Amino acid sequence: MDTRVSLMKPYYITTPLYYVNARPHIGHAYTNILCDTFARWRKFLGEEVFFLTGTDEHGTKIDRAAREQGMDPKTYVDQMVPQFQELWRVLGIEYDFFIRTTDEEHKKIVQQVLKTLEAKSEIYRSSYKGWYCTPCESFWTKLQLVNSKCPDCKRDVQELGEENYFFKLSKYQQWLIQYLNEHPEFVQPEIRKNEILGFLREPLEDLCITRPRSRLAWGIDYPTSKDHVVYVWFDALINYVSAVKYGVDEKKFKSIWPADVHMVGKDILRQHAVYWPIMLKACGIEMPRTVMAHGWWTMEGSKVSKSRGNVVDPADLVKRYGTDALRYYFLHETRLGMDGAYSEDLLIERFNSDLANDLGNLVFRATSMLERYFSLKIPVLSIKKQDDEIDRQCTSLREQSLSLLKLISETMERFEPQGAIDAIWAVIRSGNRFVEQTKPWVLAKEKKMDSLSLVLTTLLESIRLTSMMLTPFLPVSSQKILDLFGVGQRPQARDFKWGSLTPGFCVKKGEPLFPKVE
Numbered sequence: 439m440d441t442r443v444s445l446m447k448p449y450y451i452t453t454p455l456y457y458v459n460a461r462p463h464i465g466h467a468y469t470n471i472l473c474d475t476f477a478r479w480r481k482f483l484g485e486e487v488f489f490l491t492g493t494d495e496h497g498t499k500i501d502r503a504a505r506e507q508g509m510d511p512k513t514y515v516d517q518m519v520p521q522f523q524e525l526w527r528v529l530g531i532e533y534d535f536f537i538r539t540t541d542e543e544h545k546k547i548v549q550q551v552l553k554t555l556e557a558k559s560e561i562y563r564s565s566y567k568g569w570y571c572t573p574c575e576s577f578w579t580k581l582q583l584v585n586s587k588c589p590d591c592k593r594d595v596q597e598l599g600e601e602n603y604f605f606k607l608s609k610y611q612q613w614l615i616q617y618l619n620e621h622p623e624f625v626q627p628e629i630r631k632n633e634i635l636g637f638l639r640e641p642l643e644d645l646c647i648t649r650p651r652s653r654l655a656w657g658i659d660y661p662t663s664k665d666h667v668v669y670v671w672f673d674a675l676i677n678y679v680s681a682v683k684y685g686v687d688e689k690k691f692k693s694i695w696p697a698d699v700h701m702v703g704k705d706i707l708r709q710h711a712v713y714w715p716i717m718l719k720a721c722g723i724e725m726p727r728t729v730m731a732h733g734w735w736t737m738e739g740s741k742v743s744k745s746r747g748n749v750v751d752p753a754d755l756v757k758r759y760g761t762d763a764l765r766y767y768f769l770h771e772t773r774l775g776m777d778g779a780y781s782e783d784l785l786i787e788r789f790n791s792d793l794a795n796d797l798g799n800l801v802f803r804a805t806s807m808l809e810r811y812f813s814l815k816i817p818v819l820s821i822k823k824q825d826d827e828i829d830r831q832c833t834s835l836r837e838q839s840l841s842l843l844k845l846i847s848e849t850m851e852r853f854e855p856q857g858a859i860d861a862i863w864a865v866i867r868s869g870n871r872f873v874e875q876t877k878p879w880v881l882a883k884e885k886k887m888d889s890l891s892l893v894l895t896t897l898l899e900s901i902r903l904t905s906m907m908l909t910p911f912l913p914v915s916s917q918k919i920l921d922l923f924g925v926g927q928r929p930q931a932r933d934f935k936w937g938s939l940t941p942g943f944c945v946k947k948g949e950p951l952f953p954k955v956e
């Protein structure tokens with residue numbers, strides 16, 4: 439387990455700030471579900487958490503989307519943002535703060551950072567030659583052109599010279615290489631760290647951090663030139679410190695920063711693993727602990743993305759299968775870091791086999807037997823030794839259930855929610871096997887009531903502990919199961935103990951948890 443002084447500083451986890459040029463899709467939902475799971479896991483451990491998400495609202499993409507809708511950019515972003523917030527509500531994402539890059543405080547902090555960097559001579563003004571594609575309104579470097587044409591629309595481009603402001607990235611190249619080598623936990627998974635180190639083998643160019651206002655007016659005003667606005671990435675990255683009041687409330691900032699995890703898709707790793715640490719270093723701000731890059735959800739081999747138009751609406755999936763089914767599918771179907779081929783058929787298959795058959799059935803069988811043999815009341819356990827084989831089976835299920843806390847702590851520390859779910863499902867499947875092997879119906883027929891009591895209490899305790907461990911992963915259905923046992927909302931690791939069910943306690947018989955989907 440990590441050694442942070444958790445009482446002093448919350449676990450700070452961030453999502454990217456999503457562009458609001460289209461509605462959110464399953465890719466965005468995936469990142470937020472991942473972060474929500476880690477945030478809930480930390481709360482389960484009894485830690486404070488600060489979970490940040492939000493929206494990226496400046497730049498060409500947004501400006502163009504607004505104009506296509508015949509709106510001014512601010513009106514446009516104001517009506518897009520609630521669509522993101524509504525999706526996070528539907529998905530039960532428990533974030534602590536939602537930042538918008540159009541927030542006045544954020545804009546002020548970005549300008550302050552720029553002034554600081556100018557004062558430290560980390561920024562210079564210079565002319566910039568590039569090739570401009572008028573229909574795409576995009577500026578390209580010579581290297582980016584494809585057969586001397588625009589790489590996006592393949593049309594002719596025009597050579598343009600512009601005065602812009604540049605941030606001295608190149609100066610920090612050697613420092614960054616050394617930092618990455620000395621901090622193997624900084625960029626994860628390892629293959630992504632190696633990718634960044636590979637990229638850093640070539641000379642790093644300074645970063646152009648402005649756009650002439652004449653070409654793009656929708657951005658934060660550059661503080662020392664009325665002819666420029668700030669480049670959207672430079673603006674957006676600063677959100678991770680502006681959201682916790684960098685330069686505005688030093689006490690608050692120090693109590694939350696550094697971030698423990700910036701969760702991002704692999705598409706935006708370079709910005710987070712090259713630009714961002716250098717920006718922080720130049721400002722003299724401590725580094726975040728980890729940038730975790732997850733893979734892409736694909737459909738028919740292509741990344742799910744708004745520009746490709748192959749998007750699936752997560753709210754629609756929630757309506758049909760519930761949030762937990764979506765979480766289960768996303769967390770379990772691919773290892774964090776790897777790509778996954780999205781398939782609704784597979785989501786349904788997992789729903790029916792893992793959720794309905796394994797988990798739903800186990801809870802149903804256990805509570806039905808308790809009803810049949812003990813009118814739903816937890817029986818009194820006899821202290822005398824039971825049948826040897828029954829004793830052995832009960833000890834084994836108890837030990838396997840109790841091992842979950844350590845196992846899941848280790849897998850979550852390694853960013854492996856898939857492994858955590860596998861470990862929980864191993865116990866659920868053992869529970870089902872335990873019923874087959876101990877045959878409570880035979881014990882009841884033979885009037886072996888002591889053994890029957892032991893078997894049923896063991897099974898119910900195992901289900902109770904398993905459901906506690908499931909709360910970060912399947913918050914809705916795990917709480918429904920815990921409600922049957924009268925366990926209050928949001929149990930924590932410190933309550934993870936065997937034997938909390940008291941004799942005479944009346945377990946509730948709930949509704950089917952996962953009615954099968956055809």
Ligand code: ME8
Binds near residue numbers: 469494734
């Ligand atoms: O890049 N599979 O915003 P964005 C998995 N505004 N995740 C996906 C995905 C897919 N097919 N598609 C998108 C931006 N994502 C910038 C970020 S941060 C300071 C600024 C997720 O709206 C994934 O997290 O294009 C990816 O990194 C992010 O959405 C990109 O969102």
